[in-house]
Amino acid sequence: MSEDERTFVMVKPDGVQRGLIGEIVSRFEERGLKLVGGKFMQIDDDLAHEHYGEHEDKPFFDDLVEFITSGPVFAMVWEGADATRQVRSMVGETDPAESAPGTIRGDFGLDLGRNVIHASDHEDEGANEREIDLFFDEEELLDYERIDAAWLYE
Template identity: 85%
Template sequence: MMSKERTFVMVKPDGVQRGLIGEIIGRFEDRGLKLVGGKFMQIDRDLAEEHYGEHEDKPFFDDLVEFITAGPVMAMVWEGQDATQQVRTMMGETDPAESAPGTIRGDFGLDLGRNVIHGSDTEPGSNGREIELFFDDEELLDYERIDEAWLYED
């Protein structure tokens, strides 16, 4: 049985500007994932640099920070069995040109630097680190969806 977990997802400024927040939320809800936290926000430079800290020594770091701070984002926490891998699969490859049709990036992304969405990777601890950067504990809700009994076997 897969483990129930929480994962961080962010609709990036290009996705917000293109009006894709509702479409993306709908896809995750249709999949059976549960939204347990959401925040429409403007990321400041300090948060952006901390969020993308693992890329600090790479030549594209400044471009990442400039882009993610250029407009509002929709930060979210989703919960479900094997949520991180489900989200990664639904997002598609980082480069939209390599993403399959039916994935979020395959359907909406056109450029590597404008790929609509971010999700935590599968590295241990990545989810927790990103969730803690964007959300306080009291901003995340525990509740049961009425369809959970129909989504998962015991």
């Protein structure tokens, strides 16, 4: 079996308001990923600025912060072999119009600014750890064995 990896995922305010938390969690569970942390929360300005810090100089930064703080989010940490790449594949492209049907954004997103979900970038090695650390304390993340693990991995 490959070594497990953890990845950060967040249902954004539009996904929460549209009642998509359960559907999104189910998709990741059905894929075989293991939920090791979850938190329903309201992001404040400080956390939003820290989370989107790499976009601070871009013209859309203020809109990002305003949107992500506009309502509750559901932050999660998922674990599994190659979890970050698996999740990104399931999430789809940032622009829902470019996302394939069957992906979360392809099925539920209509607008670039309202694309339902955030997932750590598999091409940025530090993104996962940074985002997990921003949203979760170590004691909020659980280690346990899924009873179906032998059926998921060789």
